[in-house]
Amino acid sequence: MTDTANSYTGPERVFSGVQPTGNLHxxxxxxxxxxxxxxxxxHDCIFSVVDLHAITMPQEPGALKExxxxxxxxxxxxGLDPDxxxxxxxxxxPAHMELCWYFNCVARMGWLERMTQFKEKAGKDKERAxxxxxxxxxxxxxDILVYKATHVPVGEDQKQHLELSRDIAExxxxxxxxxxxxxxxxxxxxxxxARIMSLKDGTKKMSKSDPSDLSxxxxxxxxxxxARKIKKAKTDPEPLPASMNELSDRPEARNLVGIxxxxxxxxxxxxxxxxxxxxxxxFKPALSELVVESLAPITNRxxxxxxxxxAIDAVLEKGGERARAIAAPVISDVRDIMGFWKKG
Ligand code: TYM
Numbered sequence: 001m002t003d004t005a006n007s008y009t010g011p012e013r014v015f016s017g018v019q020p021t022g023n024l025h026x027x028x029x030x031x032x033x034x035x036x037x038x039x040x041x042x043h044d045c046i047f048s049v050v051d052l053h054a055i056t057m058p059q060e061p062g063a064l065k066e067x068x069x070x071x072x073x074x075x076x077x078x079g080l081d082p083d084x085x086x087x088x089x090x091x092x093x094p095a096h097m098e099l100c101w102y103f104n105c106v107a108r109m110g111w112l113e114r115m116t117q118f119k120e121k122a123g124k125d126k127e128r129a130x131x132x133x134x135x136x137x138x139x140x141x142x143d144i145l146v147y148k149a150t151h152v153p154v155g156e157d158q159k160q161h162l163e164l165s166r167d168i169a170e171x172x173x174x175x176x177x178x179x180x181x182x183x184x185x186x187x188x189x190x191x192x193x194a195r196i197m198s199l200k201d202g203t204k205k206m207s208k209s210d211p212s213d214l215s216x217x218x219x220x221x222x223x224x225x226x227a228r229k230i231k232k233a234k235t236d237p238e239p240l241p242a243s244m245n246e247l248s249d250r251p252e253a254r255n256l257v258g259i260x261x262x263x264x265x266x267x268x269x270x271x272x273x274x275x276x277x278x279x280x281x282x283f284k285p286a287l288s289e290l291v292v293e294s295l296a297p298i299t300n301r302x303x304x305x306x307x308x309x310x311a312i313d314a315v316l317e318k319g320g321e322r323a324r325a326i327a328a329p330v331i332s333d334v335r336d337i338m339g340f341w342k343k344g
Contacts, residue, residue, distance in 0.1 A: 030193025
C-alpha cells in the first residue's frame with residue numbers, strides 16, 4: 001500500500017512550538033513568532049509552549065513554570081490573540097506523550113542518529129545525553145500530528161526535524177494500511193528571518209544558549225541595551241556594497257542587512273539600494289532605530305502580561321482544554337488503527 005503526500009484530505013491546520021528555555025531573541029521572533037501572528041487570521045492555529053521538550057536538558061522545576069508563562073506572554077505580546085489561536089502548555093495535553101510512544105515504535109534508530117541537533121546538543125559525550133534528547137524529534141512529530149497539523153511555521157534550523165515528522169507520518173500510514181490518516185506536514189520556513197545569525201559571529205545562528213549575551217537581541221532587552229548590542233556587533237571595515245553577491249563572504253554584514261530587511265518588510269537588495277556605499281557608522285544607527293521601534297511595543301506588552309500571571313494562566317488553561325479536545329479523537333482513532341484492546 002502506498003501513501004502519497006496528497007492523500008490526506010482533512011482540513012488545513014497550523015501547529016508550532018517554542019521551548020521555555022530562556023529569553024526569546026530576535027531570531028525566535030523573526031523565524032517563528034511573527035509568522036505565527038500572520039497565520040492566525042487565515043488559519044486554524046495551535047501554538048504550544050513545549051515544556052516537555054525543555055526537560056530533555058536539565059531544568060529547575062521552579063523556573064520551568066515561570067519560563068512557560070514567559071513564553072506564553074511573549075506569544076501574546078507578539079500579537080497572538082487567544083480567541084483566534086490556541087495557546088497552551090504542551091504538558092497539559094498528555095496525548096503528545098501517548099502518540100510519541102506509538103511513534104517511537106515507528107521511527108527507526110538510524111533516522112534519529114542522523115539528527116544534527118542531537119549531535120550538537122549531546123556534544124562529545126553522547127552516552128551521558130538523556131534518552132529524551134535523542135527522542136526529541138519523535139515527540140516533535142507527535143506534537144504536530146496529534147492535531148493532524150498540515151503546516152508548521154519554523155526557522156530553518158528545524159528543517160530536518162520536519163522532514164522526520166513527514167517520514168514518520170508516511171511510515172505510519174503505510175505500515176498500518178491507513179492511507180491519508182496523517183497529513184505530511186509542510187514546513188513554512190521561507191521568507192526573511194528564517195535564519196538570523198549571532199551578532200558576534202555571522203556563521204553561527206543567534207541562539208538562546210550562546211554564552212555571550214552580546215550575540216543576541218533579547219525581546220526583554222531595553223532600548224539602550226538593544227542599541228548597544230548593535231553598536232558592538234561584529235562587522236568589517238568595508239562599506240556596504242551595491243549588490244548582495246558582494247556580501248557572500250561577509251557573513252556579519254549580510255546578517256545585519258538581512259535583519260534590517262526582515263524588520264522593514266523589504267528585500268535585502270532594497271537595503272543595499274539605500275545604504276550601499278555607506279559604512280557601518282551610518283548603517284548601524286539606522287538599524288538600531290528600526291530594531292528598537294519594532295521590538296519596543298512587544299517588550300512593553302510583554303511586561304504588561306508578565307505583571308498579570310493569572311491572566312496568562314487563564315489563556316493557557318483555556319488553550320489546554322481546546323487542544324485536548326482536538327487531540328482526543330485523533331488518539332482514539334490511532335488506538336483503533338494500531339489494534340489496541342478496548343471494551344466492546
Ligand atoms: P526553539 O524553542 O529552539 O525555537 C523556537 C523557534 O525559533 C526559531 N529560531 C530561529 N529562527 C531564525 N533564526 C534563528 N537564529 C532562530 N533560532 C530559533 C526555531 O526554528 C523555532 O521555530 N524544536 C523546536 C520546538 C518544537 C516545535 C515542535 C516546533 C517542539 N515541537 C513542533 C514546531 C513544531 C525548537 O527547538 O524551538
